[in-house]
Amino acid sequence: MKIRLQLYILGKVMAIEGILMLLPVMCGLIYGELRNSVIYALFAIFFIAAGLLISKNKPGKVTIYLKDGCIATALSWIALSILGALPFMVTGEIPSFTDAVFETVSGFTTTGASILTNVEAMSHISLMWRSLTHWIGGMGVLVFLLAVVPMSGGSNLNLMKAESPGPSVGKFVPKVRSTAKALYLIYLALTIFEILVLCFAGMPIFDSICSAFGTAGTGGFGIRNDSFASYAPHIQWIVAVFMILFGINFNFYYLIIAKQPGKALKLSEVKVYLAIILISTITITINVLKITGGSAEAARHAFFQVATVITTTGFATTDFDKWPTLSKLIMVCLMFCGACAGSTGGGVKVSRLQIRAKMIAREISSYINPRAVKKVQIDGKTIDPELERSVSVYFFVFLLIFTASAMIVSFEGHDLVTTFTAVAATINNIGPGLSLVGPTCNYSFLSGLSKWVLIFDMLAGRLELFPLIIFLTPMTYKGAFKGLFSKKAN
Amino acid sequence: MAKRGLRIIVVGAGKVGDTLVNRLADEGHNLVIIDKNEERLTQLANLCDCMCITGSGASHEVLVEAGISDTDLFISVTESDELNLLCCTIAKQFNKNLSTIARVRNPEYISDVNYLRSKLGIEMIINPEYEAAVEASRLLFLPAALSVNSFAHGQAELVKIQIPEGNILDGKTIAYLGQNITNDILIVGVERGADFTIPNGGFELKSGDIISYISTRKTNFNFLKSIGFNTRSVKSSLIVGGGTCAYYLSDLLIKSGIDVTIIEKDPERCEELCDLLPKATILKGDGTNESLLEEAGIKEVDSVIALTGLDEENIMLALHTKAVSTAKAITKINKITFTEAIESLKLGSVIYPKYITAERIISSARSRQAKIGSNLEVMYSLFGDRAEACEFKIREASRVTGVMLKDLQLKPGLIISFIGRDGKIIVPTGSDQINIGDNVMVVTTKKGFTEISDILR
Numbered sequence: 015m016k017i018r019l020q021l022y023i024l025g026k027v028m029a030i031e032g033i034l035m036l037l038p039v040m041c042g043l044i045y046g047e048l049r050n051s052v053i054y055a056l057f058a059i060f061f062i063a064a065g066l067l068i069s070k071n072k073p074g075k076v077t078i079y080l081k082d083g084c085i086a087t088a089l090s091w092i093a094l095s096i097l098g099a100l101p102f103m104v105t106g107e108i109p110s111f112t113d114a115v116f117e118t119v120s121g122f123t124t125t126g127a128s129i130l131t132n133v134e135a136m137s138h139i140s141l142m143w144r145s146l147t148h149w150i151g152g153m154g155v156l157v158f159l160l161a162v163v164p165m166s167g168g169s170n171l172n173l174m175k176a177e178s179p180g181p182s183v184g185k186f187v188p189k190v191r192s193t194a195k196a197l198y199l200i201y202l203a204l205t206i207f208e209i210l211v212l213c214f215a216g217m218p219i220f221d222s223i224c225s226a227f228g229t230a231g232t233g234g235f236g237i238r239n240d241s242f243a244s245y246a247p248h249i250q251w252i253v254a255v256f257m258i259l260f261g262i263n264f265n266f267y268y269l270i271i272a273k274q275p276g277k278a279l280k281l282s283e284v285k286v287y288l289a290i291i292l293i294s295t296i297t298i299t300i301n302v303l304k305i306t307g308g309s310a311e312a313a314r315h316a317f318f319q320v321a322t323v324i325t326t327t328g329f330a331t332t333d334f335d336k337w338p339t340l341s342k343l344i345m346v347c348l349m350f351c352g353a354c355a356g357s358t359g360g361g362v363k364v365s366r367l368q369i370r371a372k373m374i375a376r377e378i379s380s381y382i383n384p385r386a387v388k389k390v391q392i393d394g395k396t397i398d399p400e401l402e403r404s405v406s407v408y409f410f411v412f413l414l415i416f417t418a419s420a421m422i423v424s425f426e427g428h429d430l431v432t433t434f435t436a437v438a439a440t441i442n443n444i445g446p447g448l449s450l451v452g453p454t455c456n457y458s459f460l461s462g463l464s465k466w467v468l469i470f471d472m473l474a475g476r477l478e479l480f481p482l483i484i485f486l487t488p489m490t491y492k493g494a495f496k497g498l499f500s501k502k503a504n
Numbered sequence: 505m506a507k508r509g510l511r512i513i514v515v516g517a518g519k520v521g522d523t524l525v526n527r528l529a530d531e532g533h534n535l536v537i538i539d540k541n542e543e544r545l546t547q548l549a550n551l552c553d554c555m556c557i558t559g560s561g562a563s564h565e566v567l568v569e570a571g572i573s574d575t576d577l578f579i580s581v582t583e584s585d586e587l588n589l590l591c592c593t594i595a596k597q598f599n600k601n602l603s604t605i606a607r608v609r610n611p612e613y614i615s616d617v618n619y620l621r622s623k624l625g626i627e628m629i630i631n632p633e634y635e636a637a638v639e640a641s642r643l644l645f646l647p648a649a650l651s652v653n654s655f656a657h658g659q660a661e662l663v664k665i666q667i668p669e670g671n672i673l674d675g676k677t678i679a680y681l682g683q684n685i686t687n688d689i690l691i692v693g694v695e696r697g698a699d700f701t702i703p704n705g706g707f708e709l710k711s712g713d714i715i716s717y718i719s720t721r722k723t724n725f726n727f728l729k730s731i732g733f734n735t736r737s738v739k740s741s742l743i744v745g746g747g748t749c750a751y752y753l754s755d756l757l758i759k760s761g762i763d764v765t766i767i768e769k770d771p772e773r774c775e776e777l778c779d780l781l782p783k784a785t786i787l788k789g790d791g792t793n794e795s796l797l798e799e800a801g802i803k804e805v806d807s808v809i810a811l812t813g814l815d816e817e818n819i820m821l822a823l824h825t826k827a828v829s830t831a832k833a834i835t836k837i838n839k840i841t842f843t844e845a846i847e848s849l850k851l852g853s854v855i856y857p858k859y860i861t862a863e864r865i866i867s868s869a870r871s872r873q874a875k876i877g878s879n880l881e882v883m884y885s886l887f888g889d890r891a892e893a894c895e896f897k898i899r900e901a902s903r904v905t906g907v908m909l910k911d912l913q914l915k916p917g918l919i920i921s922f923i924g925r926d927g928k929i930i931v932p933t934g935s936d937q938i939n940i941g942d943n944v945m946v947v948t949t950k951k952g953f954t955e956i957s958d959i960l961r
Contacts, residue, residue: 189553
């Protein structure tokens with residue numbers, strides 16, 4: 015392990031967190047929340063100063079292997095979450111450490127699962143920070159780091175690989191830095207566009223900004239107790255559309271900007287994703303027609319809820335816990351499905367399901383024609399056997415973590431649906447589940463242990479399991495500290 | 505460096521391709537690599553900031569995907585000469601401003617170079633075997649040197665020598681050298697163990713130091729003679745391994761009247777060499793056979809050049825030569841990369857065809873890039889990238905022109921190594937000055953100079 019490199023990245027991440035914290039400070043000053051603003055400002059300054067101090071020693075030319083990328087990612091995210099939780103505790107709004115960390119991790123991992131019983135009692139500055147964590151976590155802080163801090167060497171891709179969602183991480187342009195910049199520019203542009211559209215649609219500016227951050231990162235922290243239920247229907251439509259846009263693979267936008275719309279429209283993942291949304295919406299609309307007031311409302315609720323769950327955002331306009339079983343089941347399935355790879359959404363990702371489905375098809379055909387040579391192809395490109403293997407392993411590891419987490423949470427003695435969907439909603443970074451953790455409820459009633467399990471699930475889900483597992487594997491550190499001790503001995 | 509990187513496409517991720525891509529990526533260019541071998545590409549993509557495309561570099565579709573239409577430089581270094589030429593020709597069709605570089609190794613094409621350049625519009629035809637042979641021959645003409653590089657169209661040379669035990673330079677300062685021995689050469693770098701310094705007048709030389717100096721060819725001989733080095737060219741050479749490089753080298757050596765003996769295993773190749781090089785002595789046999797080497801006169805010849813296809817064999821041969829004879833040994837290393845280990849073996853002169861090729865291509869890329877927004881003409885990296893030599897063309901009056909060099913407030917770790925004026929090379933002293941129209945070469949450990957005035961504090 016390269017300690018200097020890790021410290022350097024960690025320091026820069028801290029400094030970035032501090033700089034971003036200045037945005038809520040500005041917001042707090044506008045709303046006259048002086049005490050909280052001072053607290054946040056002090057933290058921001060402390061993070062910037064400490065971060066710069068830690069990252070003072072620039073590592074020389076080092077190669078970042080995938081292992082180092084995984085460690086850096088896990089370390090950065092854990093640090094980010096714990097540091098981000100401190101202001102909540104100091105302002106006294108979330109005094110418990112576990113709760114504050116839960117809320118922050120839920121923010122950064124774009125889960126949107128909250129332990130707050132009364133969101134409206136929070137100060138504006140804390141609400142803004144909560145929503146901003148979604149925005150940072152959505153595209154990833156290391157991608158941001160790569161975009162703004164010039165780093166030597168080409169092995170930086172391993173940082174991006176470890177953080178970005180999706181089975182394989184590609185570059186639009188030859189350079190990692192330019193790719194990271196392009197990603198963030200698209201992200202920023204779409205976010206600003208949403209803020210403007212929402213303002214124009216009559217939403218208050220503070221609400222628009224927070225909602226846009228929540229949508230962009232596919233997070234799901236609402237700033238009202240009833241999430242989106244009390245906003246006007248046309249605002250709900252706008253937000254639903256934007257959620258779907260942020261769940262699309264960002265390659266799609268890049269190809270459009272690069273004036274290759276033909277290629278963009280050919281991306282099969284996006285097509286499958288949109289098809290799933292369409293079919294689910296229609297099915298649910300028909301299914302819930304009886305219990306809602308008219309077809310327009312049914313369609314709106316169905317569309318919004320499908321969008322919020324498949325993109326793993328987690329806003330709500332209605333309590334889907336009260337829906338018929340078929341609709342609820344579709345929602346649970348969508349939770350696992352997740353958005354496109356290379357988007358800000360969580361879940362298993364459409365492309366993984368695609369690969370998996372095609373592998374099953376191949377397996378079936380191999381029974382029929384045992385000698386047939388067949389390869390799994392997506393968008394006309396053959397999927398590397400390595401990638402196939404990693405997708406298979408991913409599914410199994412996902413299942414293992416899921417089961418283990420559900421086991422631990424089940425010790426609390428809640429009903430099966432609560433236990434199952436609490437884990438599903440956190441590991442897939444959605445937020446609300448069903449029953450006791452449904453859209454109108456929250457996670458505050460869970461015990462400390464369960465909360466920590468869910469915190470782990472959220473991080474594991476956002477970072478796609480392996481970085482966190484590698485971080486926690488003792489084998490990773492074999493011989494890492496050898497150099498450190500022998501130096502001291504000299 | 506704030507300069508925009510070039511857009512470069514490299515076809516072929518083999519030995520040279522790999523070295524090239526790594527170096528070019530370090531210099532901040534936008535790289536796209538095309539190769540048919542997916543595994544090699546994946547390996548490269550994991551460690552290097554570039555984009556990889558699987559496919560043939562001669563395919564229209566692949567080239568479009570690689571973004572050929574707004575590419576600045578196209579380099580084809582696959583195993584096959586014909587494919588390289590085809591790739592460059594096709595690439596050129598997309599974009600008339602594209603510079604193309606092809607690697608062509610087969611001696612059959614060597615006489616076609618001018619034709620290929622003018623008719624196919626290929627800017628540079630690079631032949632690693634030939635380049636390696638030229639470098640080896642330079643060393644054989646001046647066996648005292650560890651390496652000889654030429655600058656400014658061959659007018660200036662950068663020579664590297666090691667100061668032996670008891671030499672008159674041992675314990676002398678650079679200033680002493682200037683006052684008492686010669687003023688015609690300029691020491692631009694001293695390597696002592698792992699340290700590298702650009703020396704000033706007070707720097708004291710020690711035996712064992714490896715010094716690099718700039719001189720012209722003529723003054724170089726005088727200088728070496730005056731410090732007690734042997735400046736005679738070798739009289740006889742024993743070449744082990746009769747590949748393409750051996751052919752080029754023998755040809756060069758025979759033309760200068762040096763006796764050449766080649767040992768080659770393959771009987772058919774021996775016949776071929778006999779036809780190609782009637783004046784050379786061709787011995788059929790295994791070059792690692794000690795008695796055969798003895799018979800070939802390893803103890804009597806002036807130089808032994810190990811050019812077999814196996815790096816390990818070449819290294820062993822060089823070590824054996826050092827052990828049994830006083831001949832100058834030159835080792836060719838094709839593939840292996842254990843640079844530190846090879847350096848510690850003290851093989852004397854080592855030539856790496858892949859580095860020579862990469863270096864040539866990189867300096868071409870640099871000059872192209874340099875022309876964007878600066879008056880930097882050429883840039884070379886020296887001493888394992890620890891220093892850079894930048895050549896500037898002085899087009900207008902500035903703070904550095906018309907002032908005696910000793911009055912300039914230069915940055916530390918920097919030396920003005922030569923001034924090219926009216927086709928002549930001036931090795932500068934403190935009383936020289938830079939005029940408009942000069943070419944000035946600066947050797948520096950600070951990187952990223954774009955203007956001549958960057959040398960000032």
